[in-house]
Amino acid sequence: MPSKNATSDAVRAHFRSQGQACARLESPFTARLCAVLADVLTLETPLGARVLTWPGDPTGDALALRVCGGFQALSWEDANLAALYPPAKISEQSFTAGLVEWMKQNDARLMPWLDGPPQTNEVSRCSALLGGLLHIGGEIELLEVGASAGLNLYPDRYAYDLGEGVQYGDGPVRIVTEWSGQCPPLDQGLRIVSRAGCDVAPINVADDAARRRLRAYVWPDQPARIARFEGAVAMVADAQPDIRKLGAAEFLRETLAAPVPEGRIRVVQHSIMWQYMPVEEQEQAEHAIRSAGARDGARLAWLRLEADDTPGSAAILLTRFPDGRTVELGRGDFHGRWVRWH
Template sequence: MTNEAAVRGAFRIQEHYCRSNAAPIYADLCAALAEGLTRETRTGARVLGWAGEPTRDAVPLRLIGGLHASVLAGADADLAAVFAGAVTDAARVAAVVAEALRRHDDALYPWLDGPPQTNEPGRSAALMTGLLAVAARFGPRLEVLEIGSSAGLNLLIDRYRIALGGTAVGPADAPVRIVPDWRGPPPPAVPIAIGAVRGCDVAPMDATDPAVERRLAAYIWAEAPERLARVKGAIAMIRERGVDLVQADAADWVEARLAEPQAAGTVRVLMHSVVWQYLPEATAGRIRTAMHAAGDRATAERPLAWVAMEPDRALGHQVVRMRGWPGAEGWQVLATAHAHAAWIDAGAAAATGEGIALPEGAQVRV
């Protein structure tokens, strides 16, 4: 497959993922770009000649993030109509997108330099599903470690009010409430006490920086204005009281955290969401090795757990799973979920997720 064919295929994969996650506007944009992208602009030429793996590198969402930034800046009324869902005719969408690429070529080009930043607080609901399963198995006291924390919005997981099918967790007066459409049996209504939440990212973002806030907003799908309000609320929470987020290689950081003394009666939990696909295999392998070694040392007094929300390409959705030590049970699939946890389906987990391992290959970032 040529680079250009792989790039067009990446847009088609992302189109499928968007349609599977109730994002028709973004799906239409991906379809238009898959068919109509040319080398006429610097941006188009760079995308079509992409040197890396375009799906792993999330090239479609890099470009659409740049287009959305132009809309949010008030720089393109025609493109704004497409992002608002007011223009849906495929030919018209394609024409507007082509013109936007020509008009905003210089502004769009830098959006290809780095991966999309889709730090979505809603994913805390899916991750909390895993943490509740950990608490039900090992006890309420948790120490949480997150890799790929981006701007740290999910490091607020203990400060959000999260409602999961009748099971509510977090402060009743929390300024941000997360209430996904819950399907299936509710998670266990067990006590949970998160004593510490720490995170790392290879390139962390300062959510309190207005430029970062604008960047995060550009990657929010236009179909979900409630997500934008939630992100702004989360950033306000960080401005009021920060999070423990550091710059670090994920494997270096996990190895160092697992080597630290662990308090008796506290479960140490590694968690992540839509991250595993971006780790170099050497990094992922080191984390697996470190977790299994720590699992071998785990005791009933000092347990270890791993909670993940990661995409399954065949399903077009996320799978939420948990693994704990001591014990030889392996991965427990808890639920499937929308890309941004707009819905969580615990009832479908056994039928659709059985036997799925942690993601190894390229997937789709959302």
């Protein structure tokens, strides 16, 4: 992370880049919001002053998405802001004018949303994780780092439509993914015998305020995503997942210390969260995994869906122990819309 503040030009470029990414991810509203903010933020307002002098890497910190989450949450409370949101259809000129006018009186209300990274807990990422878990096979003890509300701790409880008539599971929440390449061994079934996760800011979806905060990061012009989110939240609220308020390294040191029971394999998974951790925490978390792999031999695996140097998609990586060799199983869309299996 840079030691000095980002320049205002760098922050504006980040907002424009995030807007382009939102357009590729089929959210024209969020794309427009990011692009307009890139143009209208000013150092003369509380929000603009803080955002345009951001003390770090705006991209790594997902700064634009923090702001967008705040705007959506406030749109549920403010009729003037809500008038700019879907399903309203207004011109870009009217949208910009309305947003600027609203910000004149309200932009300080967005400040708390800058204090932490977004938590999308995107359920459709389970399609990529499903492929990895079926590839691993056996009786799985599932551990998730950056679990947020725990929605992705239950990949065995969703229904999947992988295209061309290929389906898996019969859960009430349906995940549609365009799958290409060899399909995972769907006939063997997914057996998860235990599950636990951690997050530095875990979300209890049984709490209305916490659930609304998580919902604020689901883009407002994507009704299918919203429906999946609501269905997954209802399921997880009943399941009451074991999500511990811990950093990744501490959680892994604690949970990986116990021996793996005979006949089981312990799997550490995470998706689109590694970039939000400080480098030191990343190094300590990886050390905890590899140290446990040296002890537990072939009964530990590390599965993740994370961004890398290839733009437009995330790598689906699997590290098996004891050899510690990492293979790229495939590539996945950041929101689970498609998977390309190798």
